[in-house]
Amino acid sequence: MFSIRPLNLTLAPEIQHKIDHKTKPLGSLGQLESLAWQIGLIQQTLTPELRRPHLLVFAADHGIAREGVSKYPPEVTYQMVLNFVQEGAAINVFCRQNGITLNIIDAGVAGSFAEYPAVIDQKIAPGTRSFLHEPAMTGPECARALEAGAAVVRRVAATGCNVLGCGEMGIGNTSAATLLMHRFTGLPLAECLGRGTGLDDAQLRHKAAVLTTAAATHAHLTAPLAVLAAVGGFELVQMAGAMLQAAELGMVVLVDGFIATAALLAAAQLHPEVLAYCVFCHQSDEAGHARLLAHLQAKPLLQLGLRLGEGTGCALAYPLLVSAVGFLNEMASFESAGVSQAATPAAS
Known part of the structure; x- marks a missing residue:
């Protein structure tokens, strides 16, 4: 369905040379x-630019939320989407602050x-x-969500956008993300499990019991799309499709916290x-996120103890991308500034 090219590394030495010869140690x-190097390679240029940044927030409800795995009731998903529309959420504030266009997407909310x-x-x-009892969605529904x-x-x-972030809203989606992590990394469920929106110890034990049963129910599934349909959510699948399409189009993809990862x-x-x-x-405060980032061999830009979702980490980190591109394009080189470089130690 998607055709994503591996990064062409031909320009890598030239980009590194340009970075190394800026007026700095x-x-x-x-x-x-490393961020400037990566963006240069994605865009295949020594002078990358970030154009019309967008953040897509995908919202959907989860049947598993009816099993008591979240601190908040399912209707909060709908209420929070209204808050986004009224520009009252954290993601609204941070997108305005950093010049990012925000789009709110109803991927599967229980409400009009x-x-x-x-x-x-x-x-x-x-x-x-509820994936405790049956697959969360059918195969055709999963395919439609991916394409959407x-x-x-x-x-x-x-x-003209060439840099894209994805956020989410969906009560119960940390449970879906936990099972996806468990199945696709092979890590024990206990190492993937966290408190989500702030569960206490008793609530966390209940969540663990529910997810243990659900994991066993769907353990026979191995194909990625089958697993995604069984324990995923409509916003998770649409985010996955968005990321794949963005990569196919050669865009820089901003990855938020635990759910987005x-x-x-x-x-x-x-x-x-x-x-x-x-x-x-960023690395969120959700317990499994650090392990998930380690599995992906990813080094996050920020570690602020965030656990909100909504794409807030993307919006907060975006100015660092602007700085990375800015120094690569605008900072003087030793040669252009007439500054002597550090001496290379003589071979002994």
Whole structure:
């Protein structure tokens, strides 16, 4: 369904030479240097630019939320989408602050947004089924969700956007992400499990029991799309499709926290090449995220103890991408500034 090219490394030495000959000690800009190198390779240029950044927030309800795995009731998904529309959420604030265009997408919320034209209607169904008892969605529903996520990215790319972040809203989606991580990494469920929106100890034990049973129910499934359909969510699948399409189009893909990284993990089961286009924006406070990032050999830009979702980590990290591209394009070289470089120690 997607055709994602491995990064062409032909320009890699030239980009590195340009970075190394800026007026600074070698490597002294740390992760900004590797970030500039990566963006240059994604865009296949020594002078990359970030154009019309967009953030897509996919929202959907989860049948598993009816099993008491979240601190908040399922109706909060709908209420929070209204908060996004009214520009009252954290992601609204951070996108305004950093000049990022925010799009809100109904991937499968149990409620109508017909009177809110700002919400993009990509509803597959009004929420998934409870994967404790049956697959969360059918195979055709999963395929439709994957394509819907890809389609919205194609529309965004047509505006000139070349850097894209994905966020999510969906009560119960940490449970879906936990099972995706468990199945696709092979890590024990206990190492993937976290408190989500703030469960206490008793609630966490209940969540663990529910997810243990659900994992056993679907343990016979091995194909990535079958696993995704069984324990995923409509917003997770649409995020995976969006990330894959963005990578196919050569965009820089901003990856948010635990939920978004689980969606990327699923996407990478289908097309591992997607990972080269991804910038991991932060390490969240959700217990499994550090292990998931380690599994993907990812080095996040920020570690702020965030656990909100919504794509907030993408919006907060975006200025670092601007700085990385800025120093690569605008900082003087030793030669142009007439500055002597550090002497290379003589061979003994």
